Amino acid sequence: MIKLPGLIDPHVHLREPGQTHKEDWDSGTAAALAGGVTMLLAMPNTKPPIFDAGTLDLALTAARSKARCDYAQYLGAGPDNTEWGNQADLPQKAAGLKMYLDSTFGQLRLDDMTLWQQHFMQWPKELPLVAHSESRSMAAVILMAAIYDRPVHIAHISLKEEILLIKAAKERGIKVTCEVCPQHLFLTRDDIPAISQGHPGRGEVRPRLATREDVEALWGNLDVIDCFATDHAPHTLAEKDGENPPPGFPGLETLLPLLLTAVEDGPLAFAQGRRLTMDDIIQKSVTNPRRIFSLPEQPETWVEVDENANYELHADEMKSRCGWTPFEGWKVRGRVRRVMLRGKIAVEDGKILVQPGYGQNVRGK
């Protein structure tokens, strides 16, 4: 049996308010605990999006009564909420500011870089700023971190050109950190047919699954990756298989077994990088996110893993409401047996033992 600290997932979509048929604060935080994640940061592109005091309250009210693990809620950067300096302590109540700059639709997408500049100037320097920014947009965001001399965290990098540019920027002393999702470490675009099973929507995720060369570059630069994050983005199978399938994969319940299996198996067959270690998992899923996002320690909190359990991943054994996984049938090694959260047994042998409302807002006073 291995004992790990409770994992932190800085990138989770819980779909509440607005789309609770996909997931809500209850089912999503249950899925988190089942996966060994004891703290998560919830994204703001809900319906309505979370971008001011009123909408933040909407999300936090749902969370207060329903969350089973600890959490904080992001605010979204929009065209009309750049005046953070006039918002009293609103920024301090959020996980951070999320900027949607690519591949996103709806009110939170910012196309005009002059708005990015405004958010960079006005969002408090000591609070987290996270960007969904791919390729050249990512480079543009890192430039703003350099110009305004403040930290920025790049969500879900997936490309060779991204990891190599972040590496160079870090070497130059620019305050950039980044996260990588399991789908971009363990899948390439060549896996889309197997995931799709004839339903192309199942293979849709943003950032898209990349090339083998991109995946190799991530494994070849493990030390540049600050965090693992799931970008848990649940949609129902009916939606994924329907017209206009929404992009996104669930991920909370597959993150840890995939990482543990990689520790056991060594790097992917085609990748040249060094072997993933247990220390990597702790660093990139606990220590680094705690530091980057200024998150509190969780006392008496840990995850017990049976490292010798060999089994297959199956969506019908998962807590997420979405009912599917792109890793269906994958053979993995290492199963969560028990999760302790602040002195209580939160999970034991697949059963969630803490009630909705047990989770705490880590940005609450």
Added chain:
Amino acid sequence: MIKLPGLIDPHVHLREPGQTHKEDWDSGTAAALAGGVTMLLAMPNTKPPIFDAGTLDLALTAARSKARCDYAQYLGAGPDNTEWGNQADLPQKAAGLKMYLDSTFGQLRLDDMTLWQQHFMQWPKELPLVAHSESRSMAAVILMAAIYDRPVHIAHISLKEEILLIKAAKERGIKVTCEVCPQHLFLTRDDIPAISQGHPGRGEVRPRLATREDVEALWGNLDVIDCFATDHAPHTLAEKDGENPPPGFPGLETLLPLLLTAVEDGPLAFAQGRRLTMDDIIQKSVTNPRRIFSLPEQPETWVEVDENANYELHADEMKSRCGWTPFEGWKVRGRVRRVMLRGKIAVEDGKILVQPGYGQNVRGK
């Protein structure tokens, strides 16, 4: 009569080798002199493109026998010529390195930022590096200038978000300079119908004509603009009016009258910026390009302008082979009467008096 130094245009397409029906080193340099431009830097996206010793020799051989004004020829950054360190003194023989990162087709377009990094690392730091990079790509290029601590010059900026980001980068000490073309100072997308005259291809130019707000931002930040450049991009009217019209405007013979008229008239009616001055013209068309591109002074070289001449711009009075201008019929004030180039009368009352081959390669030893 006003006496100006000979202008330098750092961004000119002469179409030779390969497309001399549009322009060549003779007609293009005649157009330059007629416009008061005594030195120009020629772009490398010819047919074939100029990207190595052999192709540079091709362009310079044509230039040597045909150019009437002074010049240098750019090399283009491609996917296979990043190893500048192994190229002996080839980089020193060129005007600089031109990177095509947007809105360009053919062999010189670089989509992969890892290739940009290679060029940034390998092109000698003391030699000019120019990027066609719009919007977020521009920001990405400026990031590379910051990371590799070397100067970069941004070609033809046209957007508010571009000039504001360059302003912020300069304030932070990043080594970025930029140029603006007359079409982006004097035209907006609202002018496209008048330019097109029913032929939509005539309004096509890259970067595209922008919004009034963008043009206002350029006039409102004149001090951020380092250079004026024409991006003289001649195509015949038959091509512009045909299928798949190539983007591009000629500009060598309209630059100076447009600028002189703006000095006289003050800022555009809708722009809030300060008035353009003669000092601006000298700074942005002579002093700054000379410094940025390390160009030699031209002794006994000047342009005499009749500042009281009021007239209309007409393509049929121009030297460019392309036979049209987007400024057809514009009423301007200020006409080039005489150009002296290295002690010889090069232009007098519309007649070109220096022969092909009089022009010198300013990077020649």
